[in-house]
Amino acid sequence: MKARVTIMPRTGVLDPQGEAIRHALGGLGFKGVTSVRQGKVIELDLEATDPEAARSEVARMCDRLLANSVIESYRVELL
Amino acid sequence: MKARVTIMPRTGVLDPQGEAIRHALGGLGFKGVTSVRQGKVIELDLEATDPEAARSEVARMCDRLLANSVIESYRVELL
Numbered sequence: 001m002k003a004r005v006t007i008m009p010r011t012g013v014l015d016p017q018g019e020a021i022r023h024a025l026g027g028l029g030f031k032g033v034t035s036v037r038q039g040k041v042i043e044l045d046l047e048a049t050d051p052e053a054a055r056s057e058v059a060r061m062c063d064r065l066l067a068n069s070v071i072e073s074y075r076v077e078l079l
Numbered sequence: 080m081k082a083r084v085t086i087m088p089r090t091g092v093l094d095p096q097g098e099a100i101r102h103a104l105g106g107l108g109f110k111g112v113t114s115v116r117q118g119k120v121i122e123l124d125l126e127a128t129d130p131e132a133a134r135s136e137v138a139r140m141c142d143r144l145l146a147n148s149v150i151e152s153y154r155v156e157l158l
Contacts, residue, residue, distance in 0.1 A: 006120055021121065021145070030140055032126035039120045041085055042100065047111035061109055066100070 001046045002079040003058045005066055008039035013071045042066055043079075051078050080125045081158040082137045084145055087118035092150045121145055122158075130157050 009015045015037050022036040044061075048054040058076045067074040088094045094116050101115040123140075127133040137155045146153040 008120070008122070018121070024144055025140055028140075028143055030136065032136070033123055033140075034126060035124040037122045039122070041087070041118045041120045042097070043087070043116045043118070044112055045114040047113060057109065057111070061104055061107075061112075064107055065103055 001048055001051070001054050003044045003046060003054060004077045004079055005042045005044070005058060005062060005074055006039060006077075007042070007062070007067045007072050007074045008037060010071055010073050039072070054078060080127055080130070080133050082123045082125060082133060083156045083158055084121045084123070084137060084141060084153055085118060085156075086121070086141070086146045086151050086153045087116060089150055089152050118151070133157060 009018075017038040018036040021038060022033055025033050025036070044058065046054050046057070048057060055076055055078060062074045062076070063069065088097075096117040097115040100117060101112055104112050104115070123137065125133050125136070127136060134155055134157060141153045141155070142148065
């Protein structure tokens with residue numbers, strides 16, 4: 001079973017990478033970009049076959065390692 | 080209009096970040112993880128209102144700045 005975790009900076013948390021991208025896009029002539037946020041996506045291949053068990057295991061991975069819940073939020077999708 | 084770009088290392092390209100995550104998850108006791116790939120997700124707020132124009136503009140941003148097409152593939156979604 002495959003899972004995809006999308007991790008984004010929380011609303012209100014500064015995102016200097018996103019801001020750098022917005023600035024660079026403007027410099028390349030892409031003028032209509034008002035805001036950019038950059039996050040991470042992590043795709044996992046799991047041995048688990050039960051969707052609910054897989055989802056809760058991936059949530060525990062996020063809480064323990066993958067995401068910093070103070071400044072990041074995450075979303076788990078099973079593929 | 081919002082767009083989300085998901086950028087992943089191409090199949091066959093080494094992904095040391097993903098491998099480091101897999102190793103760390105194993106060390107934390109998550110044994111059923113066979114493979115991990117890490118990529119980026121970039122969310123853009125655009126002034127464009129036409130979906131087709133927005134999609135092609137974001138594809139040009141990917142080709143010029145956001146993705147390295149030699150080692151990365153990207154997917155554009157309009158939200």
